[in-house]
Amino acid sequence: MKPGSIYLDNCVTSPLDQEVLDAMLPYFNQQFWYPASFVSTGEKASENIASFAKIVADSLGANPDEIHFTSGGTVANNIAIKGIANAVKGGHAIVSVVDYPDLLTNAAWLEKQGVEVTYLSADNQAKIDLQELKDAIRPDTFLFMTTAVNHVVGTIQPLKEIREILDSATQKIYFMVDAGQAYGKMHLKVDDFGIDLMSISAHKIHGPQGIGALYVRKGVRLAQLIHGVKRVDNLQTGGLSIALMAGFAKAVEITFADLDATIATLRELSDYLLEKLEAKIPHIELNGAVGEGRAPHNINVSIDYIEGESVTVMLDMKGITVATGSACASQGLKPSYVLLAMGKNHVQSHGSMKFTLNKYITKEELDYTVDTLAEITKKLRELSPLYNSLNTQEK
């Protein structure tokens, strides 16, 4: 098998749809123009961008003028968090220990600016504790940030309940959501959850890499983070690719044409994968929420007695790409902070495997993956001193 023949790391990025590629091409060399006044090319460009923004806005139940294209989810997160902090100049913000690195690194930045940050803990499924959130709110709290779908275990945070709690404060608390993993995987209309700021990304839904968007609720003011000439958007100034925007819009159209069907396909595939894993590999445990509590594309399991880096290397040799929470596979030699925060121990993190699916994966591919993984597990367990110290009955 060729490298990446079966790609099960779709939470990082996903393959581009052919239709999306086709939709982008004319905007590279034909309608490549930027907006400008009193010239037909510039006016046509404005129309094009407005039509792309409308498609994205519709998917969120937002107005087109609330959509700001950015060059990706991380840029959107930075524009939002630094922008709101600089505009409001509040004293206190809240995030949780299981959030996406974008939020946590920005929280660290907030602390350097003199903002106090409360880091909420998470339960054994990576869900934040609502009572803890209530208790954390202070008169000077201006911002709450969350990752709608956890990037490691796929747990969905209780967005509606969070908004109610934020509304019970006497002051306005801005609700900032990283929806990188949630967008296109669940219904996420901004008004349903009273979201003020939300980042999304095209390449996680079969759109192109290098384009994302920030939703900014009407009336929410952000201080300017990126200064420069306005070509496309007033928040991310400078040039942005028109073709990538066209691709983003096409990917949104395809995903949201029947979102329920997309979700159902992913759910069926991940249920199938989990069922096969549990049937074919002994001593395996699901990490995170079961069923509806987790996003439909994520399965994260810990395989006892073996270490994840060696598993991913062996799967890679068979053309299968997956991710692990093992310290040995991380650049900083650290186990997954999310799994540790959930109360998992180092060994469970070292043995964790994350499979994130897309709707084009077939059951045959999942069968091949599980069969291969079962063989690898058997082989590595024969080598493992931890497994060898088990008595025959336990095995």
Added chain:
Amino acid sequence: MQYSQKVLDHFMHPRNVGKMENPDAVATEGSPSCGDQVTVYLKINDETKVIDDVSFLSYGCASNIATASIITDLAKGKSLEEAKNITWRDAMEALDGLPPVKVHCSVLAADTLQTAISNYEIAHGLKEVPNFGKETILEELKKIIYPQVGEDIVNLKMVKYVGFDDGNVIIDLNMLSFDSWRDNVKEEIIEHLEKYPEIKNIQINFP
């Protein structure tokens, strides 16, 4: 792929695998919580003191398995005196190198082999249980790899001071505040030293 073909070969087809029945010496180093653990078994000819057979078990990453495999290959058929000279650098060389963050795996494999040999020698009255002292600590620090470059911290002159008094160890390390490997190196040192009953307290200082 950052691994050499030799590493991948020894990882996919490890030599000398499995638990040995009635070994003459055995040693286990590392711990599952650190992500790697190796056990080495030795069968030693009582008269010639040659390692007739050697096998291993490994819990860990690809390089952990590959380095344990190569170290057993290097030791097989050697006399104890010859095998005592096998170092992590020999394992690295035999594998055509390792990525810097993985060099510590070769240290673990070599360390486990040396502990097994030492256990045999002590059990057979070939040597005394070594006295614990500052030298022991220094020897352990030579096994701590700075993951950024894959070289040990003593060789890199990162160890400024080592003190040992009444069970208390004090180590001053020359690692700057923005060095992201500080915690990692600190944890490795503690892991290496806390197995000594002579040590009650470990204090590691950074500038």
